[in-house]
Amino acid sequence: MQKRRILTLILVVTLMLTSLLAGCKSNEPATTNQPEQTNNATENKESKDNTIPKGMKKVNGILMDEEQYLRLVEFEPESLDTTRSSISSAWRAQTPLFEGLTRVEMTEDGVEKIVPGMAERWEHNEEGTEYTFYLRDAVWSDGKPVRAQDFEYAIKRLLDPKTASKYGWFFCGIIKNATEFNGGKCSADEVGIYAVDDKTLKVELAKPVPYFMQLTYFIVFSPLRQDIAEKYGDSYGQEAEHIVANGPFILKEWVHDNKLVYEKNPNYWDKEHVYIDKMEFVNLPDDSARMQALLRGEIDAAALFKREWKEKFQSMDGYQFIMKPLAWTEYIMFNHKDRYFKNDKIRKAFTIAYDRDELNDLVFGGGRIPPTSFVPDNIMLGDENYQNKIGNPKYLKKLVDENPDPKALLIEGLKELGEDPDPAKMEISYMTNGNGDIPRKMAEFFQQSFKKNLGVDIKLEIVASNVAYDKFDGGEFQIFETGWIGDYNDPSTFMDLWKSGKQGNYPQIGWVNEEFDKLVIEAGKELDPNKRAEMYKRAEEILIYEDCVCGPYLMGTVNTAIKDYVNNYHEFSFVKRNYVGVYTKGRK
């Protein structure tokens, strides 16, 4: 009797379990597409692991779509010659084709990490003035080996005044004798970059450069084949057939102003990890056409500029959304030789007299980041985040917090100068950088804010960019807005701008501070990251908090909507993209 009850119990439990399992099962087919299912739990699991669904394949243990392709949007590049281009649209088109000494990968916790590229390993001397790179056995897409000479040629071509590259200045002051060669004062042989043998590249620097490794993945530091570049002469880089690539892709077709078609490079050294077989960059300059193409599924990702679009894609299923700060600061500049703006209190008053959140919201649709300091939040110093390393002093925020009444500060400044203390009598003009929609809106925002918070009526001078820079160069301005996009991942790309006179970028504004110059120059060659951080911290304090040289008003961002079947697609701060490891799964 007892036995029978136990048996019945077992039976009931088994039945219940089976029905439970069946219940589980009934939810499955939609996702796995498996016709036959068994009641046995373990068997079920096994079959899921082994059977590859129709239209899918498994590579390196990753389940992905059988057909791997991407359609992305990029603008027409000015050239595919890495030594003669200067804007990001060109670099973006070059990135799939060329690989430098190193490459950048996104780690799982979102850190951008330098990993070996063409160089297998590298070393440097103790003073940090000599780097040796040992190249791996990689080949170009035409089968010839990638040699150290290809790097030497590329850099010397970049620096050669005859090339007249717009980025030749980049290695000046970094590589030994680069400045001299670029200025026509020494020969190419004296430049501190040379091939020891086919696989060893030696770089001698002009000074210790603590951030030198950050330059090794920059597209401008890509190798270039001398025979190819010389074969096509000045027109090199304008047609698909000119390009011999060493990166993950080769260029199949380039229809100017229409599209670039890439195919996987069968000779790429790490081709096992390149899953995309075909990639197309379509030129779609109009915002709304781009968004409609994304909605129709004709492209896989697109940058967004308008708030409406952003909200739409964020609320829709089937998209991932990346918003990430870029190494990009925009600021208003003061003319330090001006009757009013030579006074730091007046500069401070104009810097704190508006709400940055409101500006971001009204003018940029909330798509940017209001700054709290000058060096953007994502900039690294060595292996650490710079702003975190210096304890997030937020000098701009500090300035705002410590001066609740900007008008009082302004009046104080006017009194110091012996001017009429009535702000309404000030004559201030604000010069826009361009006459488009955004510069206009911004000018109006500043006009209203300065009126409300300072009682100053500013005059707006809405001019085209070329006219604006012309006047700026001539010192004919009071307030002007401009910005800076960093070139490499180190605070120096932002701080070096402000060195006094011709050493820096803005001799026009007439600001001179010896302590700042000394700090920035020292920090540029100090190898100890802690000491460097302290120097930049103090320099930033002078720049924003003490002297208030300029007033940052926004940090740029990248906003991208991506179809959620695209995996491992990241936006990077400096490198334009890494296509190694990207694949699609579940594309319909």
Next chain:
Amino acid sequence: MCRFIFKRIGYALLTTFIIITLTFFLIHSIPGDPISPQNLGKYLPEDAVKAFKEKHGLDKPLIVQYGMFLKRLILEGDFGDSLIYIGRSVNKTIKECAPTSAIIGGQAIIIELILGLLMGIVAGFNRGKWIDQVAMVVVILGICVPSFVVASLLQYIFGVKFNILPIYGWGGFKETILPSIALSFFGIAMFGKYMRNSVLSVVGEDYILTAKAKGVSKTNLIIKHVLRNAIIPIVTLFGPHLMFIFAGSFVIERIFAVPGLGKYYVDSVANSDYTMVLGLTILYSVLFIFSLILVDILYGIVDPRIRITKGDR
């Protein structure tokens, strides 16, 4: 007639030369140059600026540059390389992009002529009736609504709502449909309006009354008497419009991502891409001047009274 045409071509060459000279000096007088910060977003060191200018001959006095430009143009027919798209020849850009613009423009003109003239004629003969009023609404819309609104609307309706036509790109005939329609919208309205007015003014003429009195059939009356006379103002419009449709398609080309010349025409001025500006200006002025000559010849065909040069021969 031949002498007339030769004379016109002579004048045309002179006009082109004056345009080249004016454009050359005007474009160089605009503040900024191809390597100023409005293009690069940053200041280049003096050495780099010097090297760039030397390489492209921009360091020489303007008059020397002008001489060099003319020499290269006349002897080699070469406009030079773009200063922004480093290494890209202006001649090649024109050769690649102009046919694209011409296809869109040509199709647009055909649509304009067919629909515009038809609408004008129908409206003119039915003055005051509902069909006339509908035509006038179309005319007002066509003239007032900017082309980018029409373009976006077309994209939305045919591309997103019904999903029957591609909304961007270039390749087959399908891609040309929407941009051609969008581009022709203004022309339909313009030709329609002028044709209607023209028909109305001709219909009131005495010779039409005479023809009617003589018992000419209605079809014959419209084709032989009304249209032949009413088309003259349209021919006048046609020349300048031909030009407008090629140069004015910047917005349409941008919205539909058509790889045409419009982008270069607008951007090159903003970027101070001197060689590109000059190359395109020469192209457009030659096109314009010759379309005017074409109009003159067309006049002679349409209206024998205008063949003034007959006496010359």
